[in-house]
Amino acid sequence: MSVEVEKVSKLYGSQRALDKVSFNINAGQVVGLLGPNGAGKSTMMKIISCYIPESEGSVKVCGYSTVTQSLDVRRNVGYLPEHNPLYPDMYVREYLRFVGGIYMNAGEAAKRTEEMIEITGLTPESKKKIGALSKGYRQRVGLAQAMIHNPAVLILDEPTSGLDPNQLAEIRNLIRNIGKEKTVILSTHIMQEVEAICNRVIIINKGKIVADDDTGMLRHKVKPSHEILVEFDKQIDSAVLKALPHVTSVKHSGGNKWMVSCSGDDDIRKDIFNLAVSKNITVLSMQKEESRLEDIFQQLTQS
Numbered sequence: 001m002s003v004e005v006e007k008v009s010k011l012y013g014s015q016r017a018l019d020k021v022s023f024n025i026n027a028g029q030v031v032g033l034l035g036p037n038g039a040g041k042s043t044m045m046k047i048i049s050c051y052i053p054e055s056e057g058s059v060k061v062c063g064y065s066t067v068t069q070s071l072d073v074r075r076n077v078g079y080l081p082e083h084n085p086l087y088p089d090m091y092v093r094e095y096l097r098f099v100g101g102i103y104m105n106a107g108e109a110a111k112r113t114e115e116m117i118e119i120t121g122l123t124p125e126s127k128k129k130i131g132a133l134s135k136g137y138r139q140r141v142g143l144a145q146a147m148i149h150n151p152a153v154l155i156l157d158e159p160t161s162g163l164d165p166n167q168l169a170e171i172r173n174l175i176r177n178i179g180k181e182k183t184v185i186l187s188t189h190i191m192q193e194v195e196a197i198c199n200r201v202i203i204i205n206k207g208k209i210v211a212d213d214d215t216g217m218l219r220h221k222v223k224p225s226h227e228i229l230v231e232f233d234k235q236i237d238s239a240v241l242k243a244l245p246h247v248t249s250v251k252h253s254g255g256n257k258w259m260v261s262c263s264g265d266d267d268i269r270k271d272i273f274n275l276a277v278s279k280n281i282t283v284l285s286m287q288k289e290e291s292r293l294e295d296i297f298q299q300l301t302q303s
């Protein structure tokens with residue numbers, strides 16, 4: 001077991017930022033820690049990385065206790081903090097050798113630095129000062145420093161926040177590749193990110209776990225529903241759509257397009273088609289959309 005979290009609570013003064021959180025993560029999993037701002041994600045990650053102690057409960061990383069064996073834990077954990085603090089005046093290579101030097105001798109650190117530059121795609125920017133890099137490349141430096149000592153477990157706190165769409169895709173790919181060899185826990189408040197990178201998702205809200213499942217299985221946790229986007233060749237009275245069985249709402253989505261929301265799994269596309277035929281209206285297109293994970297996230301974290 002790579003990470004064992006048992007009944008962990010964290011109190012900041014009287015505020016309970018984490019409330020009896022438990023989960024286990026096997027080697028090789030890529031787990032998304034998902035939750036709205038203030039849910040307790042960063043707090044959980046800091047505890048696993050030995051940056052702050054838990055108030056109650058216990059955490060083990062690769063079998064080592066974060067409290068009594070913190071040096072062993074640190075050797076096995078790579079941590080990319082939320083705001084990725086770097087030294088802007090240091091050169092990329094210089095900085096990575098410096099961080100590597102904390103864990104190994106200078107020769108090894110220099111060797112690992114070159115490997116990390118290669119793995120994280122930093123080669124074209126490796127001669128620059130960190131302060132001169134774009135946000136995407138700074139994140140790569142952050143990932144490189146987190147992995148320099150080849151830890152078994154990587155903790156990445158909102159690794160893609162603030163990136164543009166191209167950088168986002170590149171960093172996600174990079175994390176997916178890293179995830180083939182390591183246990184990765186990443187936090188995000190973006191559902192699609194979890195779908196794109198993680199095979200398991202732990203949703204936390206107000207310091208408590210509200211869901212913990214395979215990314216694919218999560219869909220089954222909530223009331224089934226689906227939406228059908230339909231386009232007709234001419235106007236239709238939305239009341240007749242609304243009157244179809246299982247339809248819960250009908251929304252206009254421009255032109256002669258309608259978004260029809262339905263409860264349950266029953267496919268009502270046939271009903272819509274027959275309705276159109278009976279009114280002498282042609283269906284130009286019809287598309288069924290499964291309930292999205294985004295909605296599931298909202299359902300689970302509302303209150």
Ligand code: ADP
Nearest residue numbers: 012015017035036037038039040041042043044
């Ligand atoms: P997330 O990363 O999910 O946005 P955090 O773990 O950063 O959430 O914060 C969880 C809660 O704990 C928030 O209400 C936050 O204000 C509070 N908190 C975090 N760090 C501290 C701190 N050092 N002192 C007091 N309260 C804190």
Ligand code: MG
Nearest residue numbers: 041042043082
């Ligand atoms: Mg946070």
